[in-house]
Amino acid sequence: MTGAVAAPAGGERPRTGALAAALRNPRVWFGGLVGLALLLAAVFAPLLAPHDPLQQDLMLGQLPPFWVPGAEPGYPLGTDSLGRDLASRLIYGARVAVIVAVVAALAAAVLGTVLGLLAGFFGGWVDALVSRLVDIWMAFPAVLLAIVLVAVIGTGLEAVIVAIAVIDWTRFCRVIRAETLVQKEQDYVLAARTLGLARLRTLYSEVLPNVMPLLLTLLTLEMGIAIIVEAILSFVGLSISSDEPTWGGLIAEGRQYVHDAWWIMSFPILCLIVVVLGLNALGDGLRRVLDPVMRR
């Protein structure tokens, strides 16, 4: 990270400026690397995992990780109580995390952004309706809402994704609505309207691109939240079936045998902490880089 690549911040080429600034930001680097590692683990799980994550071997149950006496070569992080390789289960667990992070966060983002844009741009009864809905939604604690939703729509990955989107759209809606209110008053919106652009068209082609940086930041943070919510639901047994390797499911199993095999629970917790801190750093870094006021 030398200063040689310093691009003009803002000014004539704002896009390259933002990109260069992003590449000079240590938070973006850390978060980006964590995100990339997660994605690679998920995509190349069959190549990376030393064993089949479902393959049981009761003779090799609760093997410790490699640095603890009693470890078996070939099982670097040890095994769970059914003798399944922990490293492999962790790597395959990244798949569920990535799917939930991407699909659920995008779904929540789309729902919240559309409603937030409409409420902020049109105001009046649309705004009143959306804002009231957000208030009611946020009065209800998320964990409880998730439980009720899962009780109604049933368990499984789709249900988890729907539940996250239905609960977390308010995060996007509130911020995007406030930002739209600011953008609406800018000269460029007035110019577009004077040029005769239809209102919805103005919203789509003028306002939306300008709330995009903010949206990107929120989306990154939401990905971390979605991963945690999925881990919570699989921990309590309300996500996909317990045979499928998920980090939350591993934690639930490890919690049961925590006095005999502390490692079963420790590694998935470590994975979650690193991923959440990484995505937080990425979101925070992006916010600093993309916000022209903070970049200076």
Add this chain to the structure above:
Amino acid sequence: MPAAFVLKRLALAVPTLVGVAVIVFVLLRVVPGDPIAMMIPPGATEADIANLRRVYGLDSSILQQFLQWAGQILQGEFGTSISMRRDVLDLILGRLPATLELAVAAILLAVALGTGLALLGTWGQGGPLEVLVDGFTGLTLAIPDFLWGLIFILLLGVAWPILPISGRIDPRLGVEFATGFYLAESLLRGEWRIFGGIVAHLVLPAVALALPLVAAVARLLKASLQAVLQEDYIAMARARGMGRWRIILREGLQNAAIPTVTLGGVQFTFLIGGTVLIERIFSYPGIGNMAIGAVIQRDLPLIQGLVLTFALIFIVVNLAVDMSYAALNPRLRR
């Protein structure tokens, strides 16, 4: 506090409660399509199903069904739990004291720790002490309470086993309690050994539950304290020769408390929601743990009763926060 203010707030709570009841009714009775299908035991005959339909009034209109259902709820008839075959209200009332003790312990802890950190950070403003306090609150907020609970289990329950990590009381003690409030009861009876055991079981779940609130209180109170300390009357006090701690405690704290109480109220409802998960993690026998069990068992009457119980707690908490806010800030009472 004037009675009119209290009455007005109470009146405002009624539509909220009705709203929650409608949402619960729609979500749990209308959306799943056929609630009977979720209630019938395996091997039920057509006649059994028709009978159940009549018993639950499902042959009448939706509005009639809602009124009938609401009427039963108001009389305390929450139905019978499918998985435990016992009265739902009895089950909930049996578990509720455990959750209340946990939540109250967490709140007290959060206020004490949060205020303490804010005072430390203000006292050491601009120095290493403030950096330490900021670092602590930042880390606390970055990692969700779900993970904190698990980290505590690993560190203080397994790696350095100084505290129990499961349940509410050591079952080997074999003590009988007259009420569900074990902590309060053992304290009042003066049974110190039992009281100590219950406190030991309560420490980790209460701390895990309190952490997000500790961080929130510490941050906001510190910010408002530092803002208040810029005011002219503080300079006056300093000019009169008042000591640093005395200024912070006597002049600062009272004026800085108002925004913290508002935020604390919002966070308190999150904390109540947090009991669901924390109770599960620490195998603590409260209504939160019960709620997850009920969903896994698809025990509709129990889920319904628990959701309404939680909603009632939220409404009462919000009411209490409104009132304490008004008590602190006389301008709002009108």
